Amino acid sequence: MFLSVEICRIRVHPRSILLIKMPQSIPQKELQISPDNPDTPELSVNGGGLPNELGELRKILVQSEEVGEVLPDALKKRAKKDNQLAEATLPLVEENIRQSVLRNPRILAEAIFPIIGPAIRKAIAEALSQMVQSLNQTLENSLSPKGLRWRLEAMQTGKPFAEVVMLNSLLYRVEQVFLIHKKTGILLQHVTLNSTETQDSEMVSAMLTAIQDFVHDSFQTSEDATLDSLKVKDLSVWIENSPDAILAAVIRGNAPLNLREIFLEAIEQIQFEQEKDFHKFEGDTAVFDDTRPVLQECLQMQLGEKNEPKGKIFKPFNILAGVLGILLLVGGFFYVRDYWRWSNFVGRLRNEPGIVVTEAERGFFKHEIAGLRDNLAVNPVEILGEYGFDTDDVWQNWKLFQDADPKFVLQRAEKFLDPPPSVKISFENGVLTADGTASAEWFTEAKKLALALVGVNEFRIGFAGLKNEIESKKIAFNCGTNDFAENQEKAVSELTSEFEFLSDLARSSQKNFRVEIEGHADESGTDAANAQISQARADKILAEFFAKSEKLKQNNQNFKAVGVGAGGNASECAVRFRVLLE
Amino acid sequence: MAIQKKICMLGATGVGKTSLVRRFVQSIYSEKYHTTIGVKIDKKLVTVGETEVNLLLWDLQGEDETFKIRPAFLRGASAYFIVVDLTRHETFVTAFSIQQMVEREVGQLPFLVLFNKNDLTEQFEILPEELEQMMKYGWKMFRTSAKSGERVEEAFQQLAEKMLKKDCA
Numbered sequence: 169m170f171l172s173v174e175i176c177r178i179r180v181h182p183r184s185i186l187l188i189k190m191p192q193s194i195p196q197k198e199l200q201i202s203p204d205n206p207d208t209p210e211l212s213v214n215g216g217g218l219p220n221e222l223g224e225l226r227k228i229l230v231q232s233e234e235v236g237e238v239l240p241d242a243l244k245k246r247a248k249k250d251n252q253l254a255e256a257t258l259p260l261v262e263e264n265i266r267q268s269v270l271r272n273p274r275i276l277a278e279a280i281f282p283i284i285g286p287a288i289r290k291a292i293a294e295a296l297s298q299m300v301q302s303l304n305q306t307l308e309n310s311l312s313p314k315g316l317r318w319r320l321e322a323m324q325t326g327k328p329f330a331e332v333v334m335l336n337s338l339l340y341r342v343e344q345v346f347l348i349h350k351k352t353g354i355l356l357q358h359v360t361l362n363s364t365e366t367q368d369s370e371m372v373s374a375m376l377t378a379i380q381d382f383v384h385d386s387f388q389t390s391e392d393a394t395l396d397s398l399k400v401k402d403l404s405v406w407i408e409n410s411p412d413a414i415l416a417a418v419i420r421g422n423a424p425l426n427l428r429e430i431f432l433e434a435i436e437q438i439q440f441e442q443e444k445d446f447h448k449f450e451g452d453t454a455v456f457d458d459t460r461p462v463l464q465e466c467l468q469m470q471l472g473e474k475n476e477p478k479g480k481i482f483k484p485f486n487i488l489a490g491v492l493g494i495l496l497l498v499g500g501f502f503y504v505r506d507y508w509r510w511s512n513f514v515g516r517l518r519n520e521p522g523i524v525v526t527e528a529e530r531g532f533f534k535h536e537i538a539g540l541r542d543n544l545a546v547n548p549v550e551i552l553g554e555y556g557f558d559t560d561d562v563w564q565n566w567k568l569f570q571d572a573d574p575k576f577v578l579q580r581a582e583k584f585l586d587p588p589p590s591v592k593i594s595f596e597n598g599v600l601t602a603d604g605t606a607s608a609e610w611f612t613e614a615k616k617l618a619l620a621l622v623g624v625n626e627f628r629i630g631f632a633g634l635k636n637e638i639e640s641k642k643i644a645f646n647c648g649t650n651d652f653a654e655n656q657e658k659a660v661s662e663l664t665s666e667f668e669f670l671s672d673l674a675r676s677s678q679k680n681f682r683v684e685i686e687g688h689a690d691e692s693g694t695d696a697a698n699a700q701i702s703q704a705r706a707d708k709i710l711a712e713f714f715a716k717s718e719k720l721k722q723n724n725q726n727f728k729a730v731g732v733g734a735g736g737n738a739s740e741c742a743v744r745f746r747v748l749l750e
Numbered sequence: 751m752a753i754q755k756k757i758c759m760l761g762a763t764g765v766g767k768t769s770l771v772r773r774f775v776q777s778i779y780s781e782k783y784h785t786t787i788g789v790k791i792d793k794k795l796v797t798v799g800e801t802e803v804n805l806l807l808w809d810l811q812g813e814d815e816t817f818k819i820r821p822a823f824l825r826g827a828s829a830y831f832i833v834v835d836l837t838r839h840e841t842f843v844t845a846f847s848i849q850q851m852v853e854r855e856v857g858q859l860p861f862l863v864l865f866n867k868n869d870l871t872e873q874f875e876i877l878p879e880e881l882e883q884m885m886k887y888g889w890k891m892f893r894t895s896a897k898s899g900e901r902v903e904e905a906f907q908q909l910a911e912k913m914l915k916k917d918c919a
Contacts, residue, residue, distance in 0.1 A: 349826070352828070384822065451753035
């Protein structure tokens, strides 16, 4: 209920209006004193007798004095009940302050100076302290590997380096918070992180208070000065004081100074809410259970680098590490591939005939290989490509030599002996054999050359080819006669040469030969006739050979003409030849 | 939940305060705290009626010529022991000065005087008459022995009861 007594103005004048607002508790009464108002009492300025209304006015004034007497108590009781009184008076108080400042700012400034002065000093001191802490950390971190990484991060994100350092440095957790009764040192409340192991918190709390007193006494600090913090390695205890309580927070790691603000707010709130409990504290700590949520809020934790936003993986360090990883992987792949290729290349050369590898070295940029090489062997330069190498990749040094590999011996024999198409040469177990028909000169020359070839121990002449050649031929006769059939001259001529060659070959290879000239007949005649005609045909051929070649004539003992008639393997009008070697 | 109370152990140097509590209390601090910061905190749980009382024992460094008790350590105490060594008369004198100092600094509080080393009968320097005189002051006293543990538990119990009754005599 709002009470007000407002007397605007009372002027006793014949034409004035007297307006009185009555308190609500008193029946409202409004008096209008005016000459026009028939109810206006007759007023006299000379102090003549007061009318009833003025008596009533006096009564009202007396009542307002009575209200004034009860007002403070009434206000107190109302304020205890709820905050409506505060709400109602708030605009009035605000307006009063505004008016006071407008009229004379000094009054209010002087009034609040004792509060604002220390507050400003503390704020400035904390700001400076934070700045120094930041500077120290910056200096400390500038030259470390971590610092360099942070510099990269600063460049990438565009943030100032100092800010990046601060962000990365905040790695701490508040492990325990003690609320201690300042006067007795008794622990009122204690909250911890779940994972924290603690000593007997009641004794710790008392000891902490003792240490505070000890520091205070020992160093003769001013009355309101208290121990702010204790620090042991990465563990520190930050202490905040209120008039009746101490809040001590045990922090592991490097906490930022603005954490103090959280502690300060907590202790101020607790002080405000529990002030009476502090004063009448008799050892029962249960009344402080309500402070636990506030203390729990002080168990702050910052995981620093682990707390970075997810997905932000493209940081310079990660990129660098990624690139290095890829390079390592690619390098590894090329290394292994190169190793594999080189091993295969060298292995192939080692197995290749005509090549002897004496040295093979794999270098980082260029490989080296050296050894002996037959010029008939495969050319290493040509097979480099098969193994993925360029000629620039491999330095090669091959000394020429001749390999006694049968393949190469034969190839060299073909090259140097240059046999005519009718001659076939072969090589086996150190023996080079030339078989076929060629001039005796060729054979003589071939023998000399062959023995000069590496790997050839012996040169032999092969008769098989010549024998086959001769034995495959025949001279045809007109049947029933002893006359050559048509066009036999060429065959006779060839055979003459071949027999000459055979006799030369036999002589040079110191062999004996015999040639049987077999005359044949068809079955049309009698056996006797056939025997006779076949003999005649053989004789004729022999005579022909002797006629054509003096050489054959001189070797006549090697030739024998026989008539076999129409029997045997062939029944034909022809002459065939059989060569026998001994 | 037990109520918490701060109790001080006072007395001259070497009267056996620390020995007196060593066997009867929980402790996490070593005795070097006496010489460093002048106090060591221990804890003792006693039950008075249905009330559990957690006594936080501020075992203060013994007072002598060179070291005076820090008044700050007395602040907030609910009761205190004064320990006297029966074999050293000067500790008896110190007890009086300590008691006066406490009253001056923190006012009247319940307390008990413990006459320790009661086992060393032959070496007593404090005469029975002096003890009787002290009784006239109204001081409550116990003869204890830290060595045998004689009446130590009882002393704690007594002090707790006096403290809850706020019996300052």
